[in-house]
Amino acid sequence: MFKKFFSLFLASFLLFSNILGPVAFAVELDEATRTIPLDNTGKTTILSAEQVKRGKRLFNVSCGQCHVGGITKTNPNLGLDTEALSLATPSRNSITGLVDYMKNPTTYDGLESIAEIHPSIKSADIFPRMRSLSEEDLVSIAGHILLQPKVIAEKWGGGKIYF
Template sequence: MSRNKYKYLLLAIATVMLVWQFFTSSVMAAETTDEATRTVQLNDKEKVVLSSKEIAKGKKLFQNACATCHVGGATFTNPNVGLDPETLALATPARNTIAGLVDFMKNPTTFDGVEEIYDVHPSMRSTDIFPTMRGLTDKDLKLIAGYILQQPNVRGIGWGGGKIYY
């Protein structure tokens, strides 16, 4: 009977440790990043330093609204167009800033900027088709954009690398 007590005790300890890892690892990783890692381009002229809480919230929002098609910054429907800064800078208009990405999430266009694609890409204009966009505020969009732009500073070339890395 005492052997069963030890088994349950060990099981309880293992469960607590596992739960702790699930709920603290990502936040603690964000807290340990330095200011340079948390600095992203706000617009063409300004940069902004994101807080650890902003990164964590942006990650959560990204996972809920975007990660289905953009795992690891890749693009499921077109692996040649990722969310890495180099690719985002080549878009028309450029999307390698928080302002550029927020504009895209409100009014998405093709990579060359010629056609609107809100009927096939989640956006604030298509919340009836893409319910995950419902309830997102401008602040939420900025947090998502900040998270997207901050990830290359953490993950390096793996972010947005597409099928090469995933």
């Protein structure tokens, strides 16, 4: 019985580890890696180890169902990789850009609101998991999204070839 349980546990662990790719802990990340764009003027911010851990946890709970590994399940052509975020209108490749998007999501060209179909603070009545997120939580989630290309490189947003 124990041998069967242990084998199942080990197989689950290996599968889970492989899906998530290499794990980097916040304490292992140097300051340069934790430095990310704050806004589109060139200002940067350094994420604390707590923000890194919190951002990962909140992303997995609030966003991970549709954006596992930085992809977008509902539209595989648009991921959360740096290039895709920078080409959106308005640009979403900074903390302020992503926080603004999580409050009031718009189409990639920025012309129409998609709050009724994308979880956001604006649509918290439709998406209950968004109700409890504070401004600090949104900053941590945005930090996680912007940090991942530095940690797992092309795997973030790489899609089926990695996950």
